[in-house]
Amino acid sequence: MAEQNATETVVISARDVDFFYGEFHALKGVSMDMLEHEVTAMIGPSGCGKSTFLKLLNRMNDFVPGARLAGDILIRGEPVYGPDSDPVDIRRKVGMVFQRPNPFPKSIYDNICYGPRLVGVRAKQELDALVEKALRAAALWDEVKDLLGKSAMDLSGGQQQRVCIARALALEPDILLMDEPTSALDPIATAKVEEWIKTSGLTIVIVTHNMQQAARISDRTAFFYMGSLVEFGKTRDLFTRPRETQTENYITGRFG
């Protein structure tokens, strides 16, 4: 969590984004900028389009039949949906962590190596180093350094989720997208993942339906409602002095 940045570099920029699942208008004219080294939280009632927006950022909606996008999304000025942009390349640079821990049914080591191997890293030494670095970054190294050959499926839920974080980090992304990464975790595991998010220094976009979590870990918060971005601003401001009544109603628990 970066309190105040000297230079505020825009890393991800969405401009008038509309998104349709067939006839269904899932995102309506969303524009927002996400800044370097910041944690941007997206909150809002279930079904308001948070996941949809998040998946647009690394083109994980490409596989949805009948989906349609209008508007622009830029990452460091490059159009994500431009004619020359390569979805596979974007997904390698923009990591993603999902709602439920989804390690592969492989060893911890092979889970972490999956991304690096895809881009052609083969040397054992290099892979070993990447695995250690990623696991340290995900605050998991001390717990699993002696069990790297063990199936990731045998770990606890919190450890599995941190394996998934490490797996994403092994590709050394500078942007990480997280979709309710702690909703399947117990409070202790949640605290560990939150701690990691606050200190990682990466540019993180995180969806959460837990407002306290957004308040605890994010620099900026975006409130979505029925496909629209209702309010977006500094987390402290949004939670203490919301500008919109819809935001106020939501954060005070009057609906949602």
Added chain:
Amino acid sequence: MLAARRGFEPRRRRRREFTALLFIRLTGAFTAGVMALVVGFIAFNGAGAISVPFLTEYPRDAMTAGGILPAIEGTLILALGALLTAVPLGFGAAVYLAEYARPGPLVSVIRLGVLNLSGVPSVVFGLFGLALFVKTFGFGRSILAGSLTLGLLILPTVVAASEEALRQTPQSFREAALALGASRWQAIRQVVLPAALPGMLTGAILALGRAAGETAPIVFTASCAYTLASPGSVFQEVMALSTHILNLATNGTRIEETLPQQFGTALVLLALVLGLSLCAIIVRAKLRKGRRW
């Protein structure tokens, strides 16, 4: 009070429960009984014929003596050939249907084809194999023609089992791989297929059992009454257990004399098929252990 309604009084309810349970138990016992009867009958009549020479020698004296080694070999070869035919085709079709195909006319046609194929009587496959592989392609009555015919016969089973196994693989595995920059095919090959393989193999082994037991398809396309040596190429005919029984029981003048051979062969075939099913069950149980999804 609804709870006091007729039918909800405890005695009546318990009586019904008892009757239903009794009925279910009886049907279960009956099914198991019939199974035991068939297996027992074959085992009782065939056990006497089983001996080391019976399993390792060639037939002698117009099949009234000697063993059935060439028929065992032939059945194993044909079943393996069927598997080699059906597995690549079936796995490929299943991957297409489960991973790539979007609902549309093409998929409907494929599905309809697979469904109908599984309802076609095996004798029709035999005739089809005769017309296409034996005659049109000129393979003659041969291991090749028989394997291809049997392969087509079990193809629907392999496709259905494999597709089911692929569909049971969690979507989250695919998402995870794609999000790490895998192409679709990489995600399938590196993550989805390894996870689905146990299920796919189970289906294939069960299909293998079916292929080993079939008679009609190979009568037309692959089997001969008698061979003197193991086959040297895929263009040769072979004996097979199923057709050997058929031949002993319906052809020639020594039907009564060869009865022990008939039952002995039937027992070997039954053991082979049940053995394969058992294999499938063990493979599935073993590979299930490591997965929790």
